[in-house]
Amino acid sequence: MPRAERVDGTEAKQTQDNRSLTSKQRFIAALTRQKADRLPVTTHHVMPYFLKKYMNGISNDEFFDLLGLDPIRWLSVFKPDKSAGEYFDPNHVPGYLEAQRVVSDNWRIEHEQVSDPRYETVRYKFITPKKTLTTILQSNDHTTWVSERLVKEKTDIDIIAEFATQPKCDVEEVNRQAAAYGERGMLRGFVNSFDVYGQPGCWQDASVLFGIEDLIMATFEDPEWVHVYLKIIFERKRTYIRSLEGARYDVLELGGGDASSTVISPEILDEFVAPYDAPLIDLAHSAGQRIVYHTCGGMMPFLERLAAMNPDAMETFTPSAMGGDMILAEAKRRIGEKVCMIGGFDQFHYFKDCTTEETRKAVRKCFDEAGRGGGYILCPSDHFFDADVELLKAFADEARRCAY
Amino acid sequence: MNELLESLTRCVERGKVNSKSPYPPDLKGQDGADEFARKAIDAGIPPQEILSNGLIIGMQRVGERFRNKEIFVPDVLMAAKAMAAAMGHLKPFFQSDILKHKGTIVIGTVLGDLHDIGKKLVSMVIEGAGWEVVDLGTDVSPEKFLKAVDEHPGCVVGLSALLTTTMVNMESTVKHVKAKHPNVKVIIGGAPVTEEFALKIGADGYSSDPQGAVEFLNSRCTPN
Ligand code: B12
Numbered sequence: 001m002p003r004a005e006r007v008d009g010t011e012a013k014q015t016q017d018n019r020s021l022t023s024k025q026r027f028i029a030a031l032t033r034q035k036a037d038r039l040p041v042t043t044h045h046v047m048p049y050f051l052k053k054y055m056n057g058i059s060n061d062e063f064f065d066l067l068g069l070d071p072i073r074w075l076s077v078f079k080p081d082k083s084a085g086e087y088f089d090p091n092h093v094p095g096y097l098e099a100q101r102v103v104s105d106n107w108r109i110e111h112e113q114v115s116d117p118r119y120e121t122v123r124y125k126f127i128t129p130k131k132t133l134t135t136i137l138q139s140n141d142h143t144t145w146v147s148e149r150l151v152k153e154k155t156d157i158d159i160i161a162e163f164a165t166q167p168k169c170d171v172e173e174v175n176r177q178a179a180a181y182g183e184r185g186m187l188r189g190f191v192n193s194f195d196v197y198g199q200p201g202c203w204q205d206a207s208v209l210f211g212i213e214d215l216i217m218a219t220f221e222d223p224e225w226v227h228v229y230l231k232i233i234f235e236r237k238r239t240y241i242r243s244l245e246g247a248r249y250d251v252l253e254l255g256g257g258d259a260s261s262t263v264i265s266p267e268i269l270d271e272f273v274a275p276y277d278a279p280l281i282d283l284a285h286s287a288g289q290r291i292v293y294h295t296c297g298g299m300m301p302f303l304e305r306l307a308a309m310n311p312d313a314m315e316t317f318t319p320s321a322m323g324g325d326m327i328l329a330e331a332k333r334r335i336g337e338k339v340c341m342i343g344g345f346d347q348f349h350y351f352k353d354c355t356t357e358e359t360r361k362a363v364r365k366c367f368d369e370a371g372r373g374g375g376y377i378l379c380p381s382d383h384f385f386d387a388d389v390e391l392l393k394a395f396a397d398e399a400r401r402c403a404y
Numbered sequence: 405m406n407e408l409l410e411s412l413t414r415c416v417e418r419g420k421v422n423s424k425s426p427y428p429p430d431l432k433g434q435d436g437a438d439e440f441a442r443k444a445i446d447a448g449i450p451p452q453e454i455l456s457n458g459l460i461i462g463m464q465r466v467g468e469r470f471r472n473k474e475i476f477v478p479d480v481l482m483a484a485k486a487m488a489a490a491m492g493h494l495k496p497f498f499q500s501d502i503l504k505h506k507g508t509i510v511i512g513t514v515l516g517d518l519h520d521i522g523k524k525l526v527s528m529v530i531e532g533a534g535w536e537v538v539d540l541g542t543d544v545s546p547e548k549f550l551k552a553v554d555e556h557p558g559c560v561v562g563l564s565a566l567l568t569t570t571m572v573n574m575e576s577t578v579k580h581v582k583a584k585h586p587n588v589k590v591i592i593g594g595a596p597v598t599e600e601f602a603l604k605i606g607a608d609g610y611s612s613d614p615q616g617a618v619e620f621l622n623s624r625c626t627p628n
Binding site: 140142145147212213216217219220221223261262263264265266267268301320321322323324348385386 | 419425426427473475476477478479481482485516518520521524566568569595596598
């Protein structure tokens with residue numbers, strides 16, 4: 001599908017002058033598989049735990065500036081459709097990476113603390129005229145996870161289909177923030193996800209709500225149901241993506257780790273992942289958006305399949321030391337002509353307990369293997385929790401020396 | 405080899421659970437591991453033979469093909485489900501001591517870590533190799549591991565961790581268990597875990613895949 005003209009014209013004007021680009025231009029050059037002035041270098045999500053523990057609680061923006069990384073700002077803003085009875089959830093204070101939730105009288109979201117001696121535990125209730133669905137999230141210092149899934153019975157998906165709201169993008173707000181952010185860095189969003197602990201990809205969202213293992217088993221035992229379920233999730237995302245027309249995001253995320261080759265098979269990818277996520281990528285392109293497809297586990301057996309879904313970029317190229325299977329040079333050879341590659345850096349071994357020289361060497365290795373010729377953004381392969389700030393500085397500094 | 409046992413092996417390999425199971429599509433409507441196990445028992449084949457020459461062979465092939473990257477996690481999950489269906493018929497023989505497990509492994513994902521699939525996969529393949537598996541689930545504290553070891557004298561302990569932030573809890577678990585049971589063998593695994601790390605924290609074994617865990621158990625943890 002042809003890509004719509006981008007509203008900000010970045011496609012056309014970037015890399016006119018390669019001598020010194022802004023961070024935003026540098027990212028755009030890489031995302032469009034061109035050489036920038038030097039290797040763009042950034043991180044995936046900057047975890048609040050890390051900022052609090054190691055950086056005195058500074059903000060995301062301050063983090064990038066202080067370390068000399070190319071900045072990213074994550075942004076997701078919804079707009080309720082008042083004519084459909086939607087409104088912002090008055091009980092919701094958006095947390096890290098969350099948009100203000102959109103609810104309606106038929107899709108109310110309430111939460112309550114559950115007493116648990118070990119973790120902060122919160123039960124969410126989705127109150128609809130027919131049934132109340134519940135899910136439980138738990139948190140520790142590092143992060144949050146689902147401890148009771150939302151879709152407990154197969155018919156629960158009909159409740160989602162009938163009553164869930166259809167959030168759309170608040171394009172004006174995105175563009176206001178894009179203008180304020182200017183050339184500083186990359187404005188990154190994600191395809192709308194389920195209201196609580198949602199994920200961008202159709203398969204990924206479905207697996208978090210139903211449990212990945214049960215979803216895998218259901219593909220064998222009740223594939224028709226899995227398709228109905230994925231279609232419901234797909235429709236909600238389709239509505240959102242259509243509303244992105246004119247929004248000046250630099251890139252939006254789709255996908256998720258449960259589509260990794262360490263979790264599913266090529267057959268499941270072909271039958272249950274690609275048929276839903278690929279059309280969303282086409283649709284995003286026709287709404288003038290770029291997509292990065294995220295798979296934070298194994299990717300090697302799936303590289304061509306994922307690239308065939310036509311995303312602008314793919315991440316996280318996780319090395320085996322972190323739980324993936326990446327051979328960066330081989331990946332570059334196989335798909336580097338087709339997509340921008342983001343990630344590949346082993347943050348487990350080179351953001352902690354090593355010398356700055358080792359970190360620098362690891363940066364050079366990534367550059368040599370994937371950076372030559374452009375179309376590569378150096379980035380840890382997903383988020384990190386603990387890191388030595390001096391090593392992060394060395395990571396950024398060495399990458400800035402990787403000139404084209 | 406007996407034809408029934410061959411069919412049983414094939415059903416485990418292909419993840420064919422029972423006649424109602426729609427998977428794999430080319431075997432739709434045909435008997436699965438469930439029916440062949442029943443038939444094998446009815447035909448008077450000794451349970452030990454059904455286990456060793458039917459099920460264990462099937463699961464071993466699955467483990468090897470997974471190690472060689474010929475098949476993926478979902479294929480192993482289905483194979484394990486077929487295996488479990490057949491094992492259901494052998495359960496009474498274990499209870500009446502006609503069949504004996506090679507030993508017991510107490511396995512779990514360590515404290516703070518919710519990743520379940522890898523540990524489950526390892527458990528299933530180990531079970532398929534004739535071991536009793538006591539799966540403590542995820543987010544298991546050192547105290548809970550110790551309690552299970554107390555309850556299963558002579559068992560082996562298996563620890564899984566997928567997060568670099570929870571790998572440290574493997575070390576505390578090993579220490580906690582070995583302080584009271586110095587002879588208990590501990591094997592660890594999980595995506596970020598390495599042999600070197602296993603040595604460092606005093607574990608006895610490491611494997612990057614289920615088949616390696618079976619090899620460790622069969623070679624280092626059986627009485628003979
Ligand atoms: C699925 C998944 C989840 C699911 C898990 C669902 C479930 N029911 O298990 C959910 C959504 C819960 C999840 C949550 C999180 N996850 Co997660 N997750 C994954 C993912 C995509 C797949 C893991 C998996 O199941 N792999 C398949 C199995 C078969 O592989 P395996 O576990 O490695 O097991 C094999 C071997 O390691 C070995 N093995 C495993 N255990 C044992 C034990 C023994 C004794 C032996 C011998 C061998 C052995 O045998 C297995 C078969 O070969 C990985 C990425 C990846 N690796 O693919 C990320 C990943 C593990 N997750 C990650 C993160 C960061 C998280 C979160 C912190 C995210 C967040 N919310 O901020 C939370 C943590 C929650 C918590 N407290 O645990 C990171 C970990 C980074 C790191 N190394 O620290 C990864 C690597 C993604 C990434 N690139 O960043 N996750």
